[in-house]
Amino acid sequence: MYPRGVKMNMKKIVVAGGGVLGSQIALQSAFCGFDVTIWLRSEGSIERAQPKLLRLKEIYLNTLEAMKTNPAAYCRGFSCENELSADKINELKQKVEDAYDSITLTTSYEEAGNDADLIIEAIAEDPKQKIAFYQELAKHIPEKTIIATNSSTMLPSAFAQYTGRPEKYLALHFANEIWRNNTAEIMGHPDTGQEYYDAVCEFAENINMIPLKLKKEQPGYILNSMLVPFLSAAEALYADGVADFETIDKTWMLATGAPLGPFRILDVVGLTTAYNIGMMNPKASDPDTIEGKVAAMLKEKIDAGKTGINSGEGFYKY
Amino acid sequence: MYPRGVKMNMKKIVVAGGGVLGSQIALQSAFCGFDVTIWLRSEGSIERAQPKLLRLKEIYLNTLEAMKTNPAAYCRGFSCENELSADKINELKQKVEDAYDSITLTTSYEEAGNDADLIIEAIAEDPKQKIAFYQELAKHIPEKTIIATNSSTMLPSAFAQYTGRPEKYLALHFANEIWRNNTAEIMGHPDTGQEYYDAVCEFAENINMIPLKLKKEQPGYILNSMLVPFLSAAEALYADGVADFETIDKTWMLATGAPLGPFRILDVVGLTTAYNIGMMNPKASDPDTIEGKVAAMLKEKIDAGKTGINSGEGFYKY
Known part of the structure; x- marks a missing residue:
């Protein structure tokens, strides 16, 4: 020692x-x-x-x-x-x-x-x-x-x-x-x-x-190991048309007491990062999968310059 | 109308x-x-x-x-x-x-x-x-x-x-x-x-x-559609020995500003419910998978009566 x-x-x-x-x-x-x-x-x-x-x-x-x-x-x-x-x-x-x-x-x-x-x-x-x-x-x-x-x-x-x-x-x-x-x-x-x-x-x-x-190697460390599946689930709900992103954020905040819902967090993380992580999954290239719908939804916003809080707009306006 | x-x-x-x-x-x-x-x-x-x-x-x-x-x-x-x-x-x-x-x-x-x-x-x-x-x-x-x-x-x-x-x-x-x-x-x-x-x-x-x-049917509605993958990811980190549950909770709270980390939430939800949800996945019956390790970890606590906040102890003591 x-x-x-x-x-x-x-x-x-x-x-x-x-x-x-x-x-x-x-x-x-x-x-x-x-x-x-x-x-x-x-x-x-x-x-x-x-x-x-x-x-x-x-x-x-x-x-x-x-x-x-x-x-x-x-x-x-x-x-x-x-x-x-x-x-x-x-x-x-x-x-x-x-x-x-x-x-x-x-x-x-x-x-x-x-x-x-x-x-x-x-x-x-x-x-x-x-x-x-x-x-x-x-x-x-x-x-x-x-x-x-x-x-x-x-x-x-x-x-x-x-x-x-x-x-x-x-x-x-x-x-x-x-x-x-x-x-x-x-x-x-x-x-x-x-x-x-x-x-x-x-x-x-x-x-x-x-x-x-961390006691051992883990891709994504601790935070991203939880954040990625959490944000992916939220993105899937929205891209699949289950609910508005505002409703999804509200649900998470009301149920867990968190100050930010997943779409606010996505705006902080940046949509380009979220898109790049999503594209690591081969399914994201197939527009018929839910992963493909998420990728298309993010790409549309990125192409419109809405990449998150740093650009002044992502899911929300700042 | x-x-x-x-x-x-x-x-x-x-x-x-x-x-x-x-x-x-x-x-x-x-x-x-x-x-x-x-x-x-x-x-x-x-x-x-x-x-x-x-x-x-x-x-x-x-x-x-x-x-x-x-x-x-x-x-x-x-x-x-x-x-x-x-x-x-x-x-x-x-x-x-x-x-x-x-x-x-x-x-x-x-x-x-x-x-x-x-x-x-x-x-x-x-x-x-x-x-x-x-x-x-x-x-x-x-x-x-x-x-x-x-x-x-x-x-x-x-x-x-x-x-x-x-x-x-x-x-x-x-x-x-x-x-x-x-x-x-x-x-x-x-x-x-x-x-x-x-x-x-x-x-x-x-x-x-x-x-x-919700605009359409979704198993788990909005909340559980996000909560289940989030909690599962946290359970996997712990059951796989990547970090202490306290460290995992601290990471989530520090990074997202949330008042509760995943293991506090699990104590509120109840470990029996988490176990039952996990067991819906066939992999949970194989002790060599990470899902199987999560199930074993939860079962050990449940068998010891540590089922969460309602029993006075889960991951934490109350």
Whole structure:
């Protein structure tokens, strides 16, 4: 077992990839006091990552400012305490500024890998790119480095062999808007060492996440393993003409006390994601099946630009 | 189409069956001003129904009394207004007493059927018993009578032919604890007349329910069509050893903002019901399948008396 307090030894965190989640993981980790480097594939990737980080910094600062007057603005990612004085909030705002300034962006494996304690891989969901990254990375990191993938759809066992350190490789899966949605699903593959699993759980806690521990590999982790069949059932009811989507949402909310029904959740998840998940099922290509009707219903909305909350309209208007 | 205001003409409601839901539907309908008769199969059934009604009356009275001082005690089944004066609550308590006293219990088809506007069938989930009931009932009711089944698991098209009035037959499905859980799923079969469907929707509103309208037949209605795959997915994660049930609940609650995770919901639904639903799948009889592991996991808890919230323990202790 890792000695207790190993978390104190984790200093340098590398995030590979500067996309939606990569930039969030990087800023959140820097905000929580880690020395953060973002590794990117090209100078072009660096140019695309910079405005994302800047926008995130503004979201962090604005949300903190809002917390001074509006208790509902509170996000646990900033502090486990939900009653903060204006002075304390100003301190946190300064920490955001410092975190933003402290992040290093590099395309160099050497610079990223040098003395890295934890590398969080958040690059494209493309097995070939991931394999190439792991193989090159393995040449430039010290023995101690733990590697975690944020992949939503792939299993760590598919890549462990390419990392050169299967026992120090596992999945650490974040939700979007990490500062508000603090779940971190942590999943090893059969050869992940328990001490490295535990170290990553501690890291997750240290960046104000709530570790959700999986005991074995599971496609879709915990959340999507439930969310996908639930949303699919709701989509089927609507696409099959059983009820209006508003009625379906109302039924779920009244019966379970949930704040959101399945079609509100679909608008948050994004209809394109729901469509892509649905299309993994071969039946979705047959318009006579219920899966095919669901796919057609989603495609019609996507083609009309109604992809969810981010586009201003999905099932509902925003 | 039925003329608007037809609801004013519905006076006499017959509830067939005095079980958990039958007694609730009867008292709620009487409380809302309807003339209610409970039809029961035998004198023994009458003796079993009476203490249920008395216990329900006490729950209604105690809950109303609690509403005087505790806003959280409010139940929409009593009033659509959630801020009631003590005087108004006392009036409602008197209505509960009057409603309880007004209910007629009978084993006579003639007495029940005579001048009935709506008969709500809430007898055992046994097709043979339902068919025998409908066939005998048909001999004793006037042309105007609408018949609704509260069946959770069967489709109205399976019984319509036995009622002698398929166009006036449909499903009206309540949730347990009708005074608090005000959903009424309303589902016709292909030959249900729209005017009778609408009349039953109005009736549901008149007893303070929220009508949830299905446009076509669907096994499991709206709620169970989503709840069953959702709960099954959660059960599978646990039975397969992917995560603790507490972690699974926490994941769902954190990610969706829901007040209850799937294992809390299972404790409310009852593990026996979940087990019976699972056993409808032939795979559940094979211990090597995940369905079989779920069934074994549930059976172990049921055999230990841990059937859910009503027994004081299910997944959680109460």
